[in-house]
Amino acid sequence: MNSTNTSALVNGRPVTINGQGATTLLEFLRNSLGLTGTKEGCSEGECGACTVLIDGRPITSCLYPALAAEGRNIETIEGMNEGSDLSPVQKALVATGGIQCGFCTPGFVMTLTALLRKQPNPSSNEIASALAGNLCRCTGYSQIVEAAMSLSELEEES
């Protein structure tokens, strides 16, 4: 097996990616860096639990080769908090009850963060469309959409 080294930024910190051809970014984040906030659900790009941001774009890290992340800026749930405080998306999910078992939550936080950076005042349709690739089996989604809508309104007021 050929192993290759390369480097990337994970949550602003330079890291060396060491892996074989088919090592996924998810495996690298969880097993090599110990960043277990990113969850493995379906392993096939269906559920979105493993969503991370690569150069600001949400991707399913279970389908992205770790070595393809060379030189990229990777953001995971561990990089979302602001100091000791939760991020606005995380706070909104807590406030609306958009979390039950919590397994899907890191993925939702990442996708919503990407959406709100791109479109600070999304409509509920835009939110639902952006979240098509994130599955939640507990909440029924409406509280999650509500969380994003609450931020959309807050941004409008400020």
Added chain:
Amino acid sequence: MEFRRSGDLDEALTSLAELGDKAQVLAGGTDVMIQLERGEISPETLVHIERVEGMRDIAENGRLTLGALVTHIDLAQSPVLCDRYQSVAHAASLVGGWQTQAVGTIGGNVCNASPAADLLPPLLVHGANVLLVSKDRGEREVPLDDFVVGRRTIAREPDELVTGFSLDNSEGRTADVYKKVGRRGAMEVAIVGLAIRLSVDQAGTINDARIAVCSVAPVPFRAQAAEQALLGTKANGEETSSAAALLLEQAEPIDDVRATARYRKMVLPRIFESAVAECYSRVASDLP
């Protein structure tokens, strides 16, 4: 398994010339990584082409050229496609979720050659040619019809790379539509997918009709008999129904996890008729 990064086209072609069918080309990875995980493919080397420059452009120069690394998001949001190539943009917007669309490429969707590939019907109705290049034999162009030869089988030689697609010009009174049937409105593999492109003359008579479908046969195909039936008509109900019957004759759907063959046969003429009506009204609504 070796992971070989290609910094530019020349590096990618050199790798493919050296490795041939021991290599698997990888761009966004959304299909390839699943097949690796399932053990469906076991290449010695992954030739990573996602960073190759010059293959992510959407350019109009007579024909429309789409680079192989154009992502589904790029297609869905392209101002160049949003009017006269909207079947391509719309089909791309229905492939997976944001996470898949952000990295999955048009080249990958075509080369994966799934019977349900959403981009194949719209590319077929726009007369797409596949642009290929190899280190030893240079460039060649293959009609998409001849390129996808079977379920997950394409006419790419092992040392060749697909660099893009060249689509027919779409000028004048021409419109296109893509319709997809799934169990829900997003994250679906098509139960039936259908693209149609119609052109009419000043009197509103159809002088060019192109119809292509996916998920109703091992390979997405153009429905020539149905196309002929629409020529010279104004797509009234009876004429469209006759064309639908001819389309249905060409379909060979199967039962699978998503739907039965019987359901596919029921739904195909219905989405065809609604697609014809929508497309024709767009192209002829302002005519007297």
